[in-house]
């Protein structure tokens with residue numbers, strides 16, 4: 536089986552997520568080549584073929600043109616599957632490419648099981664196993680779900696010719712997101728509240744522990760969606776990606792979308808009443824306790 540992996544390049548830089556695609560291909564055990572709209576001055580480290588389109592000509596975002604280029608590269612590579620990151624770039628392009636290739640699309644793959652692909656369902660509370668039913672497949676993989684490969688070497692570059700398209704978009708640049716209340720990416724300590732804290736009135740207890748440790752308050756998405764904490768504190772794929780020295784997850788189960796945003800933390804402590812909670816996969820220490828009993832007692836000890 537052959538896979539074409541669509542790497543990402545943003546604001547003049549190759550994104551590290553490109554290596555997650557290579558990690559996915561290794562895990563799948565396929566022969567992989569890369570496609571990138573990027574620059575020959577900044578090539579990914581890998582030993583296979585790289586279909587390279589020049590970003591100076593193609594822009595970093597131009598879905599119509601990039602779709603044409605990816606489809607052409609997929610034909611050249613005789614790819615059975617085309618794989619994107621489930622990023623804003625990937626989720627925009629994947630269905631366009633799937634339609635052009637008449638391929639089935641499987642989105643937000645989080646694991647490979649028996650040659651099939653596991654995807655989240657029921658708001659990521661459950662997983663279902665999906666098998667492609669078309670000759671070719673387009674896949675998007677969840678950020679953080681697959682360990683990045685660390686390949687070496689220089690790719691064999693196949694430059695991609697740019698054909699005229701009737702592009703309906705013009706890329707004019709990026710705009711910085713609205714300034715946030717708090718920049719969690721700079722925090723050395725983050726104490727995050729999950730649904731396990733029970734109710735909005737309990738959030739100050741978690742915030743007090745964050746303060747006592749000289750850190751910031753973080754939160755999982757349900758806590759933000761419920762309006763208990765502002766979105767600027769959300770950690771995860773649709774929040775901020777953080778890597779503090781200490782991350783304390785209070786009543787957080789460890790869904791892939793949360794872990795993708797915090798698993799690079801240096802030291803992770805999870806407080807959960809369920810000893811089998813998935814957060815345990817990344818936690819250095821798991822404290823099996825009721826969060827509303829443990830946290831106030833611990834904060835009081837810190838104060839002493």
Ligand SMILES: Cc1cc2nc3c(=O)[nH]c(=O)nc-3n(C[C@H](O)[C@H](O)[C@H](O)COP(=O)(O)OP(=O)(O)OC[C@H]3O[C@@H](n4cnc5c(N)ncnc54)[C@H](O)[C@@H]3O)c2cc1C
Nearest residue numbers: 659729730731755756771772773786787788790793808826
């Ligand atoms: C497209 C998409 C994007 C998403 N983006 C994000 C994101 O950016 N960030 C994010 O966090 N989520 C995100 N999610 C949601 C994610 O899938 C999970 O639903 C969410 O992370 C679960 O939050 P949680 O762990 O707080 O809640 P739950 O999964 O409900 O877990 C609660 C945990 O608390 C424990 N618990 C309960 N009571 C107590 C107690 N008294 N003491 C101790 N432990 C207790 C339970 O054992 C459980 O493990 C996204 C989902 C989708 C579909």
